[in-house]
Amino acid sequence: MIGVEALTRGYGSRIAVDNVSFRVEPGEIVGFLGPNGAGKTTTLRMLTGYLAPTSGDIRIDGIDAVTHSIRARERLGYMAEGVPLYSDMRVHEYLRHRGALKRVPNLAEAVDLSLDLAGVADARTRILGQLSKGYRQRVGLADALIADPPILILDEPTSGLDPNQVRQFRELVRGFRGKKTVLLSTHILSEVEAVCDRVIIIREGKKVADLAPGDSEKSLEDVFAELTTTAATGDPS
Amino acid sequence: MRTAWVVLKRELSSFFVSPLAYVVLTSWLVWNGVVFWVLAEFYSRNAVSSGASNPLSGFFGGSALFFIPLLVFVPVLTMRLVAGEKQSGTLETLMTAPVSEASVILGKYGAGLVMWCTLWLPTLVYAWIMSQHGSVDWGAIEASYFGIFFLGAYFMAIGLLMSVLAPTQIIAAVLSFVTIGVLFTIGIGEFVLDGVAREVCAYLSMWGHMQSFSKGVVDTRYLVFDLSVAVLAVGLSIGALKARRAG
Ligand SMILES: Nc1ncnc2c1ncn2[C@@H]1O[C@H](COP(=O)(O)OP(=O)(O)O)[C@@H](O)[C@H]1O
Numbered sequence: 001m002i003g004v005e006a007l008t009r010g011y012g013s014r015i016a017v018d019n020v021s022f023r024v025e026p027g028e029i030v031g032f033l034g035p036n037g038a039g040k041t042t043t044l045r046m047l048t049g050y051l052a053p054t055s056g057d058i059r060i061d062g063i064d065a066v067t068h069s070i071r072a073r074e075r076l077g078y079m080a081e082g083v084p085l086y087s088d089m090r091v092h093e094y095l096r097h098r099g100a101l102k103r104v105p106n107l108a109e110a111v112d113l114s115l116d117l118a119g120v121a122d123a124r125t126r127i128l129g130q131l132s133k134g135y136r137q138r139v140g141l142a143d144a145l146i147a148d149p150p151i152l153i154l155d156e157p158t159s160g161l162d163p164n165q166v167r168q169f170r171e172l173v174r175g176f177r178g179k180k181t182v183l184l185s186t187h188i189l190s191e192v193e194a195v196c197d198r199v200i201i202i203r204e205g206k207k208v209a210d211l212a213p214g215d216s217e218k219s220l221e222d223v224f225a226e227l228t229t230t231a232a233t234g235d236p237s
Numbered sequence: 238m239r240t241a242w243v244v245l246k247r248e249l250s251s252f253f254v255s256p257l258a259y260v261v262l263t264s265w266l267v268w269n270g271v272v273f274w275v276l277a278e279f280y281s282r283n284a285v286s287s288g289a290s291n292p293l294s295g296f297f298g299g300s301a302l303f304f305i306p307l308l309v310f311v312p313v314l315t316m317r318l319v320a321g322e323k324q325s326g327t328l329e330t331l332m333t334a335p336v337s338e339a340s341v342i343l344g345k346y347g348a349g350l351v352m353w354c355t356l357w358l359p360t361l362v363y364a365w366i367m368s369q370h371g372s373v374d375w376g377a378i379e380a381s382y383f384g385i386f387f388l389g390a391y392f393m394a395i396g397l398l399m400s401v402l403a404p405t406q407i408i409a410a411v412l413s414f415v416t417i418g419v420l421f422t423i424g425i426g427e428f429v430l431d432g433v434a435r436e437v438c439a440y441l442s443m444w445g446h447m448q449s450f451s452k453g454v455v456d457t458r459y460l461v462f463d464l465s466v467a468v469l470a471v472g473l474s475i476g477a478l479k480a481r482r483a484g
């Protein structure tokens with residue numbers, strides 16, 4: 001479960017996330033949709049404890065993530081935007097390292113399992129700095145999965161993948177339905193329609209919609225287009 | 238604290254597979270080899286010398302040649318510790334794992350200390366060479382390495398702090414170069430000023446520090462100073478890493 005209440009974050013005097021509230025129920029897959037610069041990454045970074053909120057409340061599995069950050073992080077698997085990796089390490093060394101940081105018991109087993117789940121078992125001895133974008137993404141996912149956390153937070157997990165890899169990735173995420181709580185950000189609408197139970201749309205730091213595909217009279221596409229084009233023209237209509 | 242160990246191990250394995258490690262270690266050994274050779278020549282030609290009484294104590298404390306390379310090598314060894322992770326973006330994956338700032342900083346600092354000791358370990362050969370050609374004051378050598386370890390605890394902590402504060406590795410290196418350079422220069426005030434100022438400079442003096450250790454005198458005032466700076470800089474590094482989240 002993820003619960004966010006009146007979350008606000010500024011960089012200096014600029015507000016990047018403005019009074020955002022939402023919930024993600026256990027087992028739900030929720031898309032966090034918005035154009036570039038909307039404040040998706042900033043929000044996810046607050047959920048994962050990388051950034052402190054300026055104000056507001058975050059609950060991760062009922063734990064206050066602002067005051068008990070480490071305990072909250074133990075419940076999370078996070079894939080950061082662009083998947084930063086230690087380019088000098090090999091895939092299995094990296095996952096071993098990450099598993100050790102997360103205090104995973106039976107480390108060798110956990111590494112193998114996460115390699116299999118994320119579909120990178122064939123690259124286990126390759127050097128991270130030499131991997132293609134698709135493989136980097138999967139190593140990031142293997143890292144997010146290694147401690148078998150109940151909650152996954154994925155920031156633009158399919159950006160830079162080719163259509164085939166995107167399809168594989170979506171299938172994988174669909175497999176988490178009912179098993180893990182997933183919040184994934186994207187600026188691509190079709191992504192949400194393909195895998196998510198529900199979508200939260202943000203624009204210029206503010207939440208502008210929270211709906212299930214098919215909730216609305218209009219198609220999701222129209223809603224998104226309407227919301228984002230008014231942002232682009234600055235016309236509040 | 239188990240996570241500090243995990244951080245330390247990764248830091249060291251990444252350092253020792255990097256080309257940087259070999260460039261640093263090789264140029265360090267070349268530099269010190271030349272310094273040691275020059276000093277050995279000097280003492281063999283001038284049997285009764287001023288200051289230090291033999292090449293080894295000259296090596297460890299008698300000359301600015303000891304400090305000049307440190308001004309370069311300390312920044313180069315410490316710049317990557319945290320600033321490198323900021324630049325590659327991996328600080329985000331590191332700090333979103335369930336780890337405390339303190340264990341990350343202690344792991345990085347421990348790795349820095351191991352790198353420091355790796356620099357100095359090969360210089361034991363000089364002591365061995367000297368022992369083959371005459372008598373060696375092993376007590377003074379022990380004291381010298383003791384002093385070097387504490388000096389390293391102090392220098393590496395300053396380098397670490399700069400690496401936490403700086404956005405990039407290059408800026409971290411420049412900041413620690415300037416900081417250590419200024420501290421070194423203040424110490425020279427011991428020979429220039431008088432009164433209280435002279436006392437303060439003498440207390441801060443790295444030169445006086447190593448001169449006393451190299452003669453086998455373990456001066457606890459220097460140890461207290463080194464440890465205080467180290468504890469302060471490591472504490473500030475932890476604080477600065479915590480403050481980053483709000484920044
Ligand atoms: N470290 C930062 N410093 C200053 N401004 C930032 C920083 N990170 C993001 N921003 C700004 O905050 C806004 C939201 O950014 P971000 O959360 O990255 O959006 P998204 O992930 O939706 O593309 C943008 O206007 C961006 O320029």
Ligand SMILES: [Mg+2]
Pocket residue numbers: 037040041042081156
């Ligand atoms: Mg983003």
